[in-house]
Structures are given as C-alpha cells and as structure tokens.
Amino acid sequence: xxxxxxxxxxxxxxxxxxxxxxxxxxxxxxxxxxxxxxxxxxxxxxxxxxxxxxxxxxxxxxxxxxxxxxxxxxxxxxxxxxxxxxxxxxxxxxxxxxxxxxxxxxxxxxxxxxxxxxxxxxxxxxxxxxxxxxxxxxxxxxxxxxxxxxxxxxxxxxxxxxxxxxxxxxxxxxxxxxxxxxxxxxxxxxxxxxxxxxxxxxxxxxxxxxxxxxxxxxxxxxxxxxxxxxxxxxxxxxxxxxxxxxxxxxxxxxxxxxxxxxxxxxxxxxxxxxxxxxxxxxxxxxx
Amino acid sequence: xxxxxxxxxxxxxxxxxxxxxxxxxxxxxxxxxxxxxxxxxxxxxxxxxxxxxxxxxxxxxxxxxxxxxxxxxxxxxxxxxxxxxxxxxxxxxxxxxxxxxxxxxxxxxxxxxxxxxxxxxxxxxxxxxxxxxxxxxxxxxxxxxxxxxxxxxx
Numbered sequence: 001x002x003x004x005x006x007x008x009x010x011x012x013x014x015x016x017x018x019x020x021x022x023x024x025x026x027x028x029x030x031x032x033x034x035x036x037x038x039x040x041x042x043x044x045x046x047x048x049x050x051x052x053x054x055x056x057x058x059x060x061x062x063x064x065x066x067x068x069x070x071x072x073x074x075x076x077x078x079x080x081x082x083x084x085x086x087x088x089x090x091x092x093x094x095x096x097x098x099x100x101x102x103x104x105x106x107x108x109x110x111x112x113x114x115x116x117x118x119x120x121x122x123x124x125x126x127x128x129x130x131x132x133x134x135x136x137x138x139x140x141x142x143x144x145x146x147x148x149x150x151x152x153x154x155x156x157x158x159x160x161x162x163x164x165x166x167x168x169x170x171x172x173x174x175x176x177x178x179x180x181x182x183x184x185x186x187x188x189x190x191x192x193x194x195x196x197x198x199x200x201x202x203x204x205x206x207x208x209x210x211x212x213x214x215x216x217x218x219x220x221x222x223x224x225x226x227x228x229x230x231x232x233x234x235x236x237x238x239x240x241x242x243x244x245x246x247x248x249x250x251x252x253x254x255x256x257x258x259x260x261x262x263x264x265x266x267x268x269x270x271x272x273x274x275x276x277x278x279x280x281x282x283x284x285x286x287x
Numbered sequence: 288x289x290x291x292x293x294x295x296x297x298x299x300x301x302x303x304x305x306x307x308x309x310x311x312x313x314x315x316x317x318x319x320x321x322x323x324x325x326x327x328x329x330x331x332x333x334x335x336x337x338x339x340x341x342x343x344x345x346x347x348x349x350x351x352x353x354x355x356x357x358x359x360x361x362x363x364x365x366x367x368x369x370x371x372x373x374x375x376x377x378x379x380x381x382x383x384x385x386x387x388x389x390x391x392x393x394x395x396x397x398x399x400x401x402x403x404x405x406x407x408x409x410x411x412x413x414x415x416x417x418x419x420x421x422x423x424x425x426x427x428x429x430x431x432x433x434x435x436x437x438x439x440x441x
Contacts, residue, residue, distance in 0.1 A: 010334040010335045010338050010371070013335055013339070014364065014365075017338060017339070017342045017364045018361060018364055018365065020342075020357075020360075021345070021358075021360040021361035022357065022361065023357070024356045024357030024360065025356065025357035025361065027357075046346070046347065046350045049301075049350075050351070053301055053302050053305055053351075054305070057302065057305050057306055060306065061306075061309065061310070
C-alpha cells in the first residue's frame with residue numbers, strides 16, 4: 001500500500017509545519033507591542049521577493065499608464081501638428097498682407113502728397129516679346145487712364161501708358177526699346193533721352209563726348225517730354241563708354257524693376273510737368 | 288512539474304494577486320489565488336511537496352497581506368494536507384469534482400480563521416454566505432482555467 005505509506009509520511013511534516021505556524025502566530029501576536037524577531041527575520045527573508053514583486057507591479061502599472069498616456073499624446077501631437085500647419089499658413093498670409101499694406105501705404109503717401117489726382121492701379125500681367133517690355137494694369141479708360149500718361153512708383157518712373165481699354169491699360173516700360181524719356185543727370189545737369197535696350201537696362205542718348213558723367217550718377221526725368229513730371233528718379237548710370245563721334249555710350253540701370261512691380265500710380269495729364277517729390281530710397285520690397 | 292516550476296507558479300500567483308489588490312480590489316477580495324494554487328498543487332504533487340508548498344504559499348500570502356504572520360501559512364498547510372488526503376480517496380480528474388473542492392476551499396478558509404481566532408482569544412467576524420459563495424465560484428472558475436492551462440503547458 002504505497003499510497004497509505006505516502007500519506008503517513010507527511011503527517012509528521014504537517015505537525016511540524018503547523019507547529020511552526022502556530023509559533024509564528026503567537027510570536028506575531030506577542031510582537032505587536034514591539035515587533036518580533038521571527039517576524040523581522042521572515043520579512044527580511046521575503047523582502048527581496050516583495051521588492052521584486054513590487055517593482056514588477058510598479059513597472060507594469062507605469063508601463064500601462066504610460067501607454068495610455070502615449071495614446072493621448074499621439075492624438076494631441078496630431079492635433080497640434082494640424083494646428084501648426086494652420087497657424088503657419090495664417091502667419092504667411094498675415095506677413096503677405098503686412099507687406100502689401102506697407103507698399104500701399106507708401107503709394108498712398110506719394111499719391112496724397114505729390115500727385116493727388118493720380119490713379120492707383122495694380123499690375124495684373126507682364127508682357128515681353130523680343131525687346132518689348134510691357135505691363136498691364138487693372139485700371140483703364142473708364143478710370144481716367146489715357147495714353148501718354150506717366151506711370152510711377154515711390155521708387156521712381158516705370159513707363160508710360162500706350163493703350164487704354166475700359167478696364168485695363170498697357171504700360172510701356174522704360175526698358176522697352178520703343179521707350180524714350182527726357183532725362184537729366186542730377187549731378188551735372190547733362191540732358192539726354194533715356195531709351196530702353198529691351199532687356200534690363202537703358203541708355204542715355206545724345207550725351208556729348210565731353211559731358212561730365214560718371215558711373216553712379218543719378219538720372220531723373222527732365223520734364224521736357226510733357227509726359228513725366230520733372231525730377232522723378234529714372235535710374236543710375238552703370239557704364240560710361242568711349243566717345244563715338246560726337247556722343248558717347250552711357251548705360252543706365254533703371255531704379256524700378258518691372259518684373260517685381262505690384263502696384264503703380266498713373267499720373268493724369270494735369271500732373272505732368274509739375275515738380276516731383278524726391279524719390280523714395282527704400283531698399284525693402286519693390287513697390 | 289519540477290519544484291522550480293511550482294515556485295515560479297507561486298511567484299506568478301503572488302504577482303497577480305498584488306496587481307489585483309492594487310488595480311481591482313473588489314476582484315482581489317473575491318479571489319484567493321493562493322488557495323487555488325494550494326489546491327492545484329495538492330491535487331497534482333506528492334503529499335509532502337504539496338504540504339511544504341502550501342505552507343510557503345501561506346507565508347507569502349501573510350507577507351503580502353500583512354495579517355498575523357503564520358495565519359495563512361497554517362491554513363494553507365492544512366488545506367494542502369486535507370486536499371491531498373481527499374485526492375487519495377476520490378477521483379478529482381474531472382472538472383465537476385475539481386470545481387467542488389475549489390468551491391469548498393473558499394469555505395474552508397474562514398472556518399479555519401474562525402477556529403484559530405477562537406483558539407487564540409482573538410475576535411473574528413464570519414463573512415456572509417453570499418460572499419463566500421461568490422468566492423467559491425470565483426475560485427472554482429479560476430481553478431478550472433488553471434487546470435486547463437497547466438495541462439497544455441509543456
């Protein structure tokens with residue numbers, strides 16, 4: 001009967017273990033007043049296990065909470081990214097609006113102070129075929145725009161109107177090869193005609209080979225053509241060539257770049273011939 | 288099942304009981320995983336090993352719960368012995384009898400506590416029958432799941 005034998009064997013063991021637990025209980029109950037040695041010993045023996053279990057439990061709880069937290073963070077991150085995109089777009093739009101407001105404020109100042117009867121217009125297209133350089137503005141004959149009216153910006157002259165339809169007008173740029181503006185060198189008062197070269201520069205024609213002109217001299221309108229008022233900035237001399245007979249080649253770089261124009265002023269005929277205010281020397285955005 | 292596996296199982300039981308105590312106290316109050324462990328060991332291990340492991344499980348439970356040291360050790364030692372003795376008299380290899388002894392183990396615990404408290408002159412309150420039935424039900428279900436899982440673990 002091995003089964004019976006095996007059952008008798010643990011009886012002694014059972015007795016010993018139960019006795020041990022009874023002693024432990026008695027010791028624990030007695031030790032409530034000041035703590036028992038047995039309890040302390042057993043707690044010390046089990047403390048590594050308890051610490052390990054507590055660590056695992058804390059780690060589990062921490063991982064769980066962090067996981068839940070990360071799910072929230074991911075959602076918040078997605079929402080914030082979308083918000084950043086929206087705000088970035090709004091900031092760019094606001095910056096563009098600010099720049100436009102600055103340009104328009106400058107243009108309005110010029111209009112109010114020097115050319116009250118002028119017409120503010122917005123550039124809507126640029127044309128260029130061969131050496132022709134023209135721009136289209138959104139004001140036409142119904143707004144009072146007519147051919148042979150000067151077009152300027154606070155930085156200087158742009159060109160003149162060559163065609164005016166009811167809602168749009170074509171402006172011949174200074175650099176167009178058909179453009180000609182009566183000009184004068186500001187420093188030496190040497191006069192000439194500023195003619196476009198079809199690209200980005202103009203040349204000052206009819207300048208005597210002995211005329212005192214230098215690179216860097218400022219060229220303004222003389223007002224003799226009856227289109228531009230006197231004193232509007234045209235450009236700066238960028239090259240002075242050798243004498244060619246009685247005249248010499250003088251290259252002028254226009255102050256206004258027609259490719260960067262956005263708003264202009266069209267001067268009515270009455271405005272032409274009057275003295276223009278000093279040109280703006282701003283170096284910021286091209287108005 | 289080697290001794291190391293049994294001790295590993297005891298560690299797992301302690302860990303799960305701690306987690307339940309921290310995150311689901313209501314469930315932990317109705318689940319005595321140490322009792323389930325003791326019954327399982329008593330039905331699957333030799334009697335001497337079962338008694339020793341039951342005793343250790345009780346001590347671990349004492350350490351975790353902070354009750355009088357030796358109280359659960361005493362009860363689990365006795366539970367292991369009695370379950371092993373019953374296991375030698377009856378067949379507990381089917382779910383229904385296993386559920387029955389697991390259910391009974393839930394009742395054994397407060398009865399033993401009551402007797403010990405009386406013997407030591409301590410006051411003790413006996414839980415309501417409904418609570419005991421719930422504990423027995425929980426022990427039975429968890430125990431059956433334990434047997435089912437353990438039978439499939441290599």
